[in-house]
Structures are given as C-alpha cells and as structure tokens.
Amino acid sequence: MTFLLTMAAATAAVAIEMLEALAIVLAVGMARGPRDAVLGALAAVAAVVLLCLALGPGLLASADLHLLRVIVGSLLLLFGLEWLRKGILRMAGRRRRSSSYDEFIEEREALGERLPAESGADWAARLVAFKGVFLEGLEVGLIVLALGSAPGHLAPALLGAAVALFLVSAIGLVLHEPLRRLPETQLKLGVGVALTAFGTFFTAEGLGVEWPLGDVALLYVAGLFAVTAWVATRRLARSRQLVGAT
Amino acid sequence: MSALVRSLRHLILGETWTIPLGVGVTLVLALLLRAALPGGAWQAVGGFAVAALLVVALASSLRTRS
Numbered sequence: 001m002t003f004l005l006t007m008a009a010a011t012a013a014v015a016i017e018m019l020e021a022l023a024i025v026l027a028v029g030m031a032r033g034p035r036d037a038v039l040g041a042l043a044a045v046a047a048v049v050l051l052c053l054a055l056g057p058g059l060l061a062s063a064d065l066h067l068l069r070v071i072v073g074s075l076l077l078l079f080g081l082e083w084l085r086k087g088i089l090r091m092a093g094r095r096r097r098s099s100s101y102d103e104f105i106e107e108r109e110a111l112g113e114r115l116p117a118e119s120g121a122d123w124a125a126r127l128v129a130f131k132g133v134f135l136e137g138l139e140v141g142l143i144v145l146a147l148g149s150a151p152g153h154l155a156p157a158l159l160g161a162a163v164a165l166f167l168v169s170a171i172g173l174v175l176h177e178p179l180r181r182l183p184e185t186q187l188k189l190g191v192g193v194a195l196t197a198f199g200t201f202f203t204a205e206g207l208g209v210e211w212p213l214g215d216v217a218l219l220y221v222a223g224l225f226a227v228t229a230w231v232a233t234r235r236l237a238r239s240r241q242l243v244g245a246t
Numbered sequence: 247m248s249a250l251v252r253s254l255r256h257l258i259l260g261e262t263w264t265i266p267l268g269v270g271v272t273l274v275l276a277l278l279l280r281a282a283l284p285g286g287a288w289q290a291v292g293g294f295a296v297a298a299l300l301v302v303a304l305a306s307s308l309r310t311r312s
Contacts, residue, residue: 034298070273077269077300082260085307200297207276208285209292221297228301232308 002215003156006147009194010160011167013079013143016184016191017136018168032125040129047130048137052145066206072146073203079143080195087189088229092236109185147198189229197222260285268303 023135029037089095140161148157200221201211211217260266276296280288 026307074269074273077258078266081265081269081300081304081307084304085260085262085265088308193284196300200300203273204276204293204296207280207292207296209296211290211293212290215292221293224301225304226296228304232305238311 002153002218005158005194005215005218006153006198007160007163009191010144010147010157011163012187012191013147013195014140014161014164015167016188017140017143017185018164019171021133021136022168022171024136025129028125028129028132031120034123036122037129040126043126044130044133044137046136048141051138052141066147068207069202069206071206072149073199073201073206075142076146076195076199077203078199079139080192080197080199082231083188084196084225085192085193087185087192088232088236090185091189091229091233093240094236143195144206152204169243193222193225193229196225200225259273265292265303268300268306272299272303273297 008088025041026036028040086095144157144161148154197218204211213220221242275301276292279295280292283292
C-alpha cells in the first residue's frame with residue numbers, strides 16, 4: 001500500500017509542477033518560436049538532473065536515517081502546507097483560482113510585447129523557458145528525492161514521476177483545450193494534503209514515533225488534513241460572504 | 247541573478263514566513279515533548295502531537311493572510 005501511496009503522491013505532485021513548466025514552454029514556443037523554447041527547456045532539465053545527481057545520492061547516503069527523515073519530512077511539510085494554504089484560500093474565494101492555461105496566456109502576451117531577435121539565437125526566449133522549467137524542475141527533483149528517501153520508496157517515487165511525465169507529455173501533444181479543463185485548484189489542494197501527510201509521517205518517525213497501524217497512518221493523517229482543509233475553506237468562505245453582505 | 251535567488255527562496259519557503267516558522271516551532275515543541283514524556287508515551291502519541299501542532303501552524307498561516 002505504501003508503494004501505491006508514494007507513487008500516487010509523486011505522480012500528482014510532479015504532474016502539476018510539469019504542467020506549470022509546460023505552460024511556460026508552450027507560451028515561449030508560440031510567441032517566439034519552438035526551437036528556442038525547447039532549447040531553453042532542455043538546458044533547464046539537464047541542469048536539474050545534474051544537480052539532483054550531484055547532491056541527492058551524497059545527501060541520502062551520508063545522513064543518519066532519523067535525521068534524514070526529519071529533514072525530508074520538514075521539506076515535504078514546507079511544500080505541502082504551502083500548497084494546502086493556497087488551495088484553501090483559492091477554494092474559499094480569497095485568491096484567484098490556479099490555472100496553467102491563464103499562466104500560458106499571460107506569459108504569451110508578455111513575451112509577445114518584447115521584440116524578438118532579428119536573426120540567430122533568441123536568448124531572451126531561451127532564458128524565460130530555462131528559468132520556468134528550472135524552478136519547476138527543481139521542485140520536482142526535491143519532491144521526488146524527499147518522497148523516495150525512505151527505504152523502499154525510491155522506486156515508487158521514480159515510477160510516479162515517470163507516469164506524470166507521460167501524462168503531461170500526452171496533454172502537451174493535444175493542447176490546449178485539456179489544459180483549460182483541468183481542475184487545478186482541487187488537484188493542488190489534494191497534493192497539498194498528500195505531501196503534508198507524508199511530511200508529518202516522516203518527521204514524526206524521525207523523532208522516534210511509532211505510528212499506530214504502521215503505514216496506514218498515512219491515510220488517517222491525510223484524512224485529518226483533508227478535514228482541516230474542508231473546515232477552513234467553509235469558515236473562510238462564510239466569513240467572506242458575511243463581509244460581502246454587510 | 248537576484249531574481250532567481252528570490253524565486254528559489256520563494257519556492258522553498260513559500261509566500262509567507264508563517265509556515266516555515268510553524269514547522270520550526272513544531273519541531274522544537276516536539277523535541278521538548280519527547281524529552282518531557284516517558285519514552286513509551288512519546289512513541290505512542292507523539293505523532294498525533296506533531297499532527298496537531300501542524301494543524302495549528304496551518305490555521306495560523308490562514309489567519310495572517312486573511
């Protein structure tokens with residue numbers, strides 16, 4: 001079961017990050033030319049892979065297992081709680097809903113306003129694609145390394161990332177209507193719940209806790225954060241309605 | 247370059263200091279609780295204490311934003 005949970009969390013988290021990167025690459029490609037967009041994106045992917053290969057195995061091998069779990073758990077909590085916070089605010093109407101499609105349109109319009117290079121390499125376009133893919137890719141790398149750091153978790157985390165890569169590539173091939181139809185806000189809230197549950201589980205284990213029912217704890221901890229998110233969303237939405245009515 | 251560093255800080259720590267602070271405070275309080283409680287008690291209920299502290303951290307981050 002832990003295998004499936006880790007894989008599902010990795011798939012969802014990586015797919016969402018990759019969708020955001022895809023939106024930027026598509027925008028650069030449509031506004032300035034696909035060649036420069038792909039070159040910038042490939043350079044960013046290479047940089048992220050090299051960074052993960054250089055730092056990941058060394059960090060995972062040298063640290064004490066308990067300390068590693070606390071570090072990895074805290075990292076997952078930073079990501080998970082932030083996604084959860086934003087998701088709650090979006091669902092409650094306190095913040096604009098998340099949409100890679102809107103980001104794509106905004107990025108394309110912004111790029112369209114800048115003058116393209118007259119000939120040769122369009123470094124501005126490459127840089128925009130590189131920066132977008134590098135930042136999203138770094139988040140993907142951190143999440144996969146964090147989820148895969150526990151013994152036996154690396155295979156499902158990598159498998160989940162591969163499934164996400166396949167899904168997002170498929171979406172990219174038939175864009176852009178599917179991008180608009182994705183319920184991104186709900187997906188991000190769900191990923192926030194999953195990452196927070198994994199973060200809580202690993203952090204507590206690193207501090208010497210033995211969870212009742214073992215790995216099943218991931219499910220009831222996720223349930224706790226899902227209920228918390230639901231209650232917080234309702235409360236924030238209700239207070240917004242009251243402010244609007246007065 | 248500074249924009250990239252700013253983006254990286256934003257990526258790791260998020261938009262608000264409440265969550266990194268909340269995670270830090272949770273770790274400190276959990277360590278204090280672990281030291282105060284007998285070993286068996288911490289092993290059994292420590293996870294729920296950590297989860298409860300994180301729920302408080304999340305609630306606090308929503309309060310500061312709203």
